[in-house]
Amino acid sequence: MIGSRWFFGSVLALAMPLAAQAQVIGVPYDDGQRLPPQAPVLPPPPLPVLEGSPYVIYPVRGGTFMISGPSANVLVQVGLDGVLVVDTGPAGDAAGLLREIRRLSPRPIRYILNTNADADHVGGNVGLSGIGQDIGSGNERPDGVQGYGATPTLAHEQVMFRLLEEGASEGLPTLTYFVAQKDIFFNGEPVSLIYAPGHTGGDSLVMLRRSDVIAAGDIYTPDRYPELALDKGGSIAAYLASLNHLIALTIPEFNQQGGTFVVPGHGRLSDEGDIQDYRDMVTFIHDRVKAMVDRGMSLEQVQAARPSQDYDVRYSREAGDRFVAQIYTSLTQPPLADEATLEVPE
Amino acid sequence: MTATHPHARRRSGSRACVPDKATARPLVPGWTGTAPTHAPLPACSTDGTSSAGWHRSTRSLRRLILLLCLPLAGLGANPAWAQSDIVGEWEHRQHEDRNERGAGPDIGEYEGLPINGAARYHAERWSPSLWTVPEHQCIPHPADYGPNFSSVRIWKDVNPLTQEVVAYHTNIAWNNPVRTIWMDGRPHPPANALHTWEGFSTGRWDGDRLVVTTTHMKPAYLRRNGLPRSETAVLTEYFIRTGDFLTWVSVIVDPVYLTEPIIRSRDFHLNPGYQVELYPCSIDVEVPRPAGEVPSYVDGNPDIRQYAEEYALPWEAVQGGAATMYPEFIATMGQVAPAQEGGE
């Protein structure tokens, strides 16, 4: 019987690495993801979908997850400090969204960050903030920390101005910024809101520096054309600058993919390899429209020339006409007084 | 002399341990596939009874002998589900698709490709200088283009507990992209999962052919002269081994830029000494440009007709489109004006 203990020990030793991988939360199988010679590390597969749920949870890296449903994407970061949520979906979906967040962490929601003021990005602020609790952060510690009750909500000040203009009385940002960047530290990593207007005048990118994950909001929406909300401070110049700023912040690992992962406002989880394609598209269409504007063509003439036709097959003719009209108007109308200009890093 | 059928070695009962199919679970409702069965492997025995409690019966000598023999029994057996094998170093014979190798195609060379007008419009405005933009410099050839090009190394991952092939991998020299072809029945991920240049591939054996389906490819190109391929494309591949030759057929279906599938085939010869070269790629600013500039021809490349003129080809032919794939098109070529006389 000398062989039996040795034999079973060997079998267990062989089996343990597989078992250990299978037990990693949110990682049903990630063996074979890192391959010679230098294949980039890719995110694990999505979590099983709850019965009847419209959401899919995509693990991104470490404690970060993209929750993707019928509306805007939500980035969730979980850890010992609690839960940080970037964008909160439409108001009516808050309960369903919370159910998904609770699959990732039972801890309080400590921070809500909004990338813009659209209803499908801030609608759940009310529903999610009541269940959180502020733990304070540096100099921003509000009065009555322990009994504060509501989750601090961070956004660019333009988000607050717009929500107030629209008559909102709750779900407003509680901490706003008006400079280039607003930083906090949460769950062991720096978290930055980076002013990146273009879709509106109040867009932010949210960068999780240690996780190397960025929520791009509607500055990057690969399942549709950009929406330039010109009446809300959006512009094609600022949009392109912000998209290139996003590219400057992302660093691919190998083969122009992996590395920094980006959660778009709408559409698929991405890395720089996807964003450059989108940036190229926006630049090409802008350049074509601008050449026509410079020749004095009217909007009707520009639309008839169909300068977005090679991408309309990907999205739609109607959406292409709208995007071309937005670019045309943005290039020809006098800029709004508060229109953003920003420096693009080299 | 007894003739041995090449597949006679395929025997049933060669699999030492069959995972319980009941444990395979759908990850997402609506997915047609199932979760992999290799991670939470249930133990099993040749007599069909569950051996989940085998580790508790260490005093049973009979059982011990049976268990000790199982791995040995597996050594001489070939897996019943692998009808052939494609592992090895394969040298590209380069007998087809000359245009996709080396210096590549000319600008405006689209004949024989079932592209639509949108693809043509895009390619007419595409500038080769795009490759100098830092974000474009280290892009590898995508799964649907790489096999045109290069010799390839193919290897496989085998689950040591079941001897099942979990995945095949391929690697080509240009930028060293590694592909994974999952063979364990896992589903393709839902729509918003990360897309990669090589996509998400699953394979199954259809007789002696390995049939591979690939989705989730990043938007890329059909040809290196600006013809685009969208991220919605689906690639179906057939790996057919005939002795020391491997035929690799790719069928690209792209509802965005193609009106019919593009079908490409290439032959490879087994070359065990072939070494895939390392391809380190560093991203550098090669051309100083204003921030955000992406080169293109907004009004179309002024040299777009040069290819047709140089080879005295009809303009309608080099414009491509599904009709130009078929022999019947040749009959129409005499009726169209050569490019020199074509209207500008």
Ligand SMILES: [Zn+2]
């Ligand atoms: Zn949105």
